[in-house]
Amino acid sequence: MNALKGLAPLAHWPLRLSLAATFAFHAWPKLMDAGAMAENMNMPAMMIMMLGVMEIAGAALILYGGVGPEWATQLAGLVFAVVMVGAIFMVHAVMGWNSIGNMGMEFQVLILAASLYFATKGNDV
Numbered sequence: 001m002n003a004l005k006g007l008a009p010l011a012h013w014p015l016r017l018s019l020a021a022t023f024a025f026h027a028w029p030k031l032m033d034a035g036a037m038a039e040n041m042n043m044p045a046m047m048i049m050m051l052g053v054m055e056i057a058g059a060a061l062i063l064y065g066g067v068g069p070e071w072a073t074q075l076a077g078l079v080f081a082v083v084m085v086g087a088i089f090m091v092h093a094v095m096g097w098n099s100i101g102n103m104g105m106e107f108q109v110l111i112l113a114a115s116l117y118f119a120t121k122g123n124d125v
Contacts, residue, residue: 012066019080019115019118023056023080024059034048051086054079055083058083076118077116077120080114081116081119092108
């Protein structure tokens with residue numbers, strides 16, 4: 001197990017990369033066709049566009065924070081947390097916990113926890 005401790009300084013990268021990829025993947029359709037997404041999600045198109053911008057900005061910030069300033073990591077965590085709280089309470093909570101088959105909030109709560117971790121710990125991970 002001591003051999004794994006040598007990897008500790010790099011352990012934040014898989015989490016950063018997966019968060020950035022997840023948010024960028026979900027931002028893309030919002031930015032490319034906000035009108036269709038708005039209709040599908042029953043939300044105003046401007047709100048969908050704002051979400052897409054927040055998700056792309058957060059993805060860029062979480063990656064930048066890995067090699068740059070701590071504020072970028074913390075801001076990304078806060079942006080992601082706001083998006084996830086909205087997703088949980090506006091969409092997923094009413095469907096329960098289980099995200100398999102019924103779009104529950106299991107996945108969103110995990111992303112929220114990781115986001116809050118980066119928001120509070122910054123680059124001191």
